[in-house]
Structures are given as structure tokens and as C-alpha cells.
Amino acid sequence: MPSFLSLFLCALTASAGLGAVATPAGGQCLAEICGEDVSTLTSRSSIPAVLPLRRNELTNAERLSRGLPLKAPTRRRDAVAARSQASPVPQATYNGIIRVAAASNGEILGYMSKDLIVGVGIFQTTTLIANAAQVSFGLDIGATSGTDLPITLLNTPGPLMALIQGRDNTNPDIAPGSFHYLYFGGASLPGSAPDSPPASLPNTYAGSGRLAETSVWNVDILSGVMSGQWTNTDGAQHPLQMWTQGTAMYAGADSSAFFSKYPAAVRLITLTFVPTVIAQ
Numbered sequence: 611m612p613s614f615l616s617l618f619l620c621a622l623t624a625s626a627g628l629g630a631v632a633t634p635a636g637g638q639c640l641a642e643i644c645g646e647d648v649s650t651l652t653s654r655s656s657i658p659a660v661l662p663l664r665r666n667e668l669t670n671a672e673r674l675s676r677g678l679p680l681k682a683p684t685r686r687r688d689a690v691a692a693r694s695q696a697s698p699v700p701q702a703t704y705n706g707i708i709r710v711a712a713a714s715n716g717e718i719l720g721y722m723s724k725d726l727i728v729g730v731g732i733f734q735t736t737t738l739i740a741n742a743a744q745v746s747f748g749l750d751i752g753a754t755s756g757t758d759l760p761i762t763l764l765n766t767p768g769p770l771m772a773l774i775q776g777r778d779n780t781n782p783d784i785a786p787g788s789f790h791y792l793y794f795g796g797a798s799l800p801g802s803a804p805d806s807p808p809a810s811l812p813n814t815y816a817g818s819g820r821l822a823e824t825s826v827w828n829v830d831i832l833s834g835v836m837s838g839q840w841t842n843t844d845g846a847q848h849p850l851q852m853w854t855q856g857t858a859m860y861a862g863a864d865s866s867a868f869f870s871k872y873p874a875a876v877r878l879i880t881l882t883f884v885p886t887v888i889a890q
Contacts, residue, residue, distance in 0.1 A: 758804030
């Protein structure tokens with residue numbers, strides 16, 4: 611009898627299907643996405659953004675009610691010092707698309723599509739460059755890479771490219787040994803801050819109660835290599851893997867644990883930013 615590891619490796623190297631739903635000949639769907647009915651899901655657009663309130667944003671009355679010390683009085687010289695700081699470094703804007711390749715051998719599988727999976731609201735791959743999602747981000751002039759970047763979606767819902775908590779996760783956290791996973795999707799402004807825990811942001815996922823992060827993208831301009839970094843609710847960060855199942859795009863800390871729960875073909879992927887316009 612083949613071992614679980616051999617089954618996983620076979621599925622990992624198998625070619626992803628053309629559709630988002632992977633259904634074997636027997637008719638039983640083994641994938642995470644199995645043709646969900648959008649009528650059973652609550653629209654995320656109705657959920658207001660809830661961002662954590664920092665302590666220094668509380669009024670003195672609110673701080674007293676919580677047993678916190680009063681804020682220090684604002685001194686005029688603080689404002690003068692702030693005005694004397696150097697102006698922000700000018701930025702260059704990079705526009706482009708995202709190419710998807712197999713992590714095992716570099717085979718180009720296509721691009722991140724501008725078309726969300728109907729009824730689910732997450733990004734998928736496409737083989738047609740004309741259907742690729744167009745993205746944009748800024749870097750300081752002269753910089754060749756950026757970390758914890760927000761990426762703007764130009765021709766598909768967003769406006770920010772996001773990682774979104776998976777439907778079946780019991781909490782927003784990912785870790786080695788856990789099947790928990792993340793969707794690629796879009797989320798609303800203002801987005802989340804770098805290295806901050808998941809936030810309740812209106813996003814493209816068609817279900818309810820899923821948290822998201824936006825300032826999570828790392829891009830190397832010279833190589834085009836893109837990666838991401840999810841921050842757990844306790845601040846922990848684990849190396850992020852990315853994969854496809856069918857055409858659906860996922861991220862997480864353990865693709866093999868994901869495959870154990872959803873045993874349809876899984877393929878580890880890499881992302882490459884392909885620039886089309888650089889504006890200063």
C-alpha cells in the first residue's frame with residue numbers, strides 16, 4: 611500500500627486541473643473548494659473594518675477608566691522637531707503582473723487572474739496573460755527590494771491584495787503541523803499595518819468572519835521574486851508556503867497538512883513580479 615508521503619509527493623508533482631474544483635471519477639470532491647453555493651454565504655462587504663486601538667490613541671478619560679497612566683502633555687518643541695525632519699524619500703511606482711510557476715522545476719503555470727472564483731471570491735491562476743491581475747506598489751527611488759509592502763490591485767476587486775483566513779480554520783493562526791490555510795484575495799483600505807495581527811477588513815471572500823492582512827508582501831525587483839509573511843494573533847511568524855489546488859491559490863505554513871485534510875492534487879508554487887511600467 612502506498613504511504614501517505616508517496617501519495618502526497620505524487621499529488622504535489624501532478625499537474626493542476628483547469629478548474630477550481632477537483633473532483634475524482636467517483637464524484638466525491640476531495641478539494642477545499644467544491645462548488646460552494648454563494649447563496650449560503652454572508653457577504654463580507656457588510657462587515658465593518660475593526661482595527662486594534664493603540665494605547666496612545668485613548669483619551670485621558672478612557673485611560674483612567676482602564677487603569678492606565680495619563681498621557682504626557684504635548685510640548686511645543688515636539689511639534690517643532692517634527693517639522694524639522696527630512697522630507698520623505700521620493701518613490702518609484704512599479705506596475706506589473708504576477709507570474710505563477712511550479713516550485714519543483716520552475717515550469718510556468720500561468721498568472722494570478724483578475725477573475726475571482728465565482729461564489730468564493732478568491733484569486734486563482736489563469737494561463738491567459740490578458741486575464742492577469744494588474745498590480746502596483748511603491749519603493750524608494752534606488753531601492754531594489756521591499757518588505758511588508760501593501761500592493762494595490764488595479765483591475766480587480768480590492769483595492770489591496772490580501773491574505774485571508776481560510777474558511778475551515780478554527781482561528782486565524784497558521785503553523786507547521788496545522789492544516790490552517792490562507793486565501794489570496796482583495797481587502798479594503800486602510801488595510802493592516804506591517805507585522806500586525808489579522809484585522810477585520812471587508813474583503814473579497816464570500817463567506818463571513820474571515821480576517822485578513824495586507825502589508826505582507828516582499829518583492830525583489832532584480833529577480834522579481836515575491837513572497838509573503840503572515841503574522842499570527844500572538845505575533846508569531848512562520849515561513850510561508852504557497853500552493854494551488856485546481857486553480858485556487860493558497861498560502862500557509864504546512865502544505866502537507868493541508869493535503870492530508872483535502873487530498874486532491876496540491877502543487878507548490880512560486881510567484882514572480884513581472885513589471886510593465888515604472889513611473890517616478
